[in-house]
Amino acid sequence: MGAAEMNAVEDHESHHVLSGRRGTVEQQVARGKEARKRLPRSSHAALVLPPDRRDPLSILEEQAATRVPELVPIRYGRMASSPFAFYRGAAAVMAADLAGTPSSGINAQLCGDAHLLNFGVYNSPDRRLVFDLNDFDETLPGPWEWDLKRLMASLVIAGQDNGYTQDEIEEVVRDSVRTYRTAMATFATQGNLAVWYSRLEVEALLDTVRTQIAPARVKAFNRQSAKFASRDSMQAFAKLTRQTDDGPRFRSEPPLIVPVDELLETDWEWVASVADRFLSHYLRSLPDDRRDLVQQYRFVDLARKVVGVGSVGTRAWIVLLLGRDGTDPLILQWKEAQASVLEPYLGHSTFESHGRRVVAGQQLMQASTDIFLGWYHGHGIDGQPRDFYVRQLRDGKGSVDVSTLLPIGMRVYGEVCAWTLARAHARSGDRVAIASYVGSSRKLDDALVEFGHHYADQNRQDHAALVQAIADGRITAQSGI
Template structure:
């Protein structure tokens, strides 16, 4: 909380007294730390039970996959530690795989955060620590030494700190308009082989549109275009779900700006299906909707995803939004340099909250688990820079920059934490696989 008469620099330096930058190096599980499997099972109580084995199957694949799906576990761990009190709109799940490519409304290909299910106001360092930990886990999974894993994790935090200090010197509009162009990826890649892979990723992302999805996700049946069936990952919406989706479509429409409502009204509802997405999200209710515009070759795919309370909410003061879908949409708009024009929210059957967005809009991600130490270090730095830009839009960037300072104390400490938490993640992953082996949890192939 800001004290009258204090400056941002003063508040930042005062936070150092509460939580010295070197203190971030420590990770020791609390004596009352919950069993990670119990945390996951509690999350699953209100999810579709038939899909939970897919979630556990995906998470059991590796420590990196486990970390991706266990944001709730890490949120509780971060909450057990002292925090700076320097609040930003957190992504809430700044895992390395939650950064990627997408198209701006102007059709430029941008690099940014791309998952906001857990977004919530909280201390800036929670996102930084999750990013750094995911880098360390990825490095170990790639067979990199701990020294190289530490270097890559440190690159993410150093990039965050230096970007935040640069942003602190910029004006408000300059910060708001700041973005990371996708072409920034290529100069970071040293090896010719990985440069070709990045170029290929950019090309694939530019092709990932609704028109491409039309050929991949639909077929003609009885003279009508329908979404294909690929159970259990993609299944036709039943009659009750279809009726509900048609009904709530108008409620979603009302959350868009007037010009975007006009655009949406040019499309016709054709079909819908239930789709399994992600890792941590598996088991939540998610649908895709096919609409057509001018004709059958003018498609628009929208994704409807259930919005649940953020995993951060039980550990932090109440946020400004009661509706979880509203929270996700506003968080995404705050954090991303440019957001999907069809982003909206509404309530569905039984009062469940949902948000809507385009299913494919030039989206793409990096092949993190195929990176060399130098490429992972460079990519981690890009993600750190991107995270700082996102935080600077909502938080007191001057106070955060003052806290971080010009030395690398924070960078080194968070990298130390990242390696220690990577070890914890390996142990937690082993706990999950043991529960599956013992029959406590059932796992299914997650492809």
């Protein structure tokens, strides 16, 4: 092929790549209206489960097969504590249920587990506290409404756990769906860069909250914000480590935190070599400037740490690094990334590494990401093929204790989460088509109120089945951990 032909091919490919993959605004609006004709908004109210619906406990047991066996009972114990705790750990169950529902056919990058407690605050790289989605283990492209349904059902279940009245719960859900709709309508009118740069700073959020709730609650919000801001590497270092003759080392608090030298019968030289291999591979996933920054630290210690509810049993490690001296710590978390619970229904990820899948989804959906966010694809400490993603253990990270919220507080919180989810979907999906589909009426609001209650009823039955299975001895659980 000659130079002229090569240039012609390159020009054609460049035109194809930059041709606007979603089409014109008019085409996107038409796409949304066509989807609405095919799947009316009112149809989202239904939860039609097949007679041969998979046993939810079998789904959980299937997940347990790839997890650390001695930690799985902790997961069951946490999920059994309440219907909302069960819901938090049952993303795989709901994914199977949503797969049987009609789809709008309009996709966005999904969180895959967008319940209330997978939103929260953290420090952005410019050291501002921001509010955003904060869990992406299940992220995958798919129908935008799956995330919204999971969020709305979580509002219903959390409201029931908190003892809200039926009317209070319905008001919370309706206001939250309306917020998603109006936010998406706004994003649909904005340029690509305006949407991309949009974010919710905690200080701006507090300004809004102060006008809507009692002064005593404002003080509580201010205290909580200050607490989040203080959750940095130094705070984690003070809480999680102890001083030894060999310098700082992770505390032993089994089964939640177990230093590697207690977990494995091996010498320290082997541990250091494994850590070096992990860190070397992880560094390749970072931009040049971040790689240089991490290389200014040295490896000190490694421990296994139990995290979350749904994640319990996956392999999660915390890594202690020190910089210029013993007062300059960095604690990273290596969290195992397994296949998304959405993959059986939406297809396999395009990424070979599930760690990279998580990182790519997070970068696409979050307004500001952790500067240390990266991934590892290789073998775990046990010698088996494992994928991990890596992030700071704490950097202002925290979530709201929704069990303490009064109905008005839950309404504000639900609206904030709904706006955040809309922003994440607008960044990654066809925001004009989604806005065209959801429209300006209350039809979707009413439908998702009904859906949320249907799914809360089903979730309550599934939770009761877990409690009964524990009582019958089918499932072993450890509570209170």
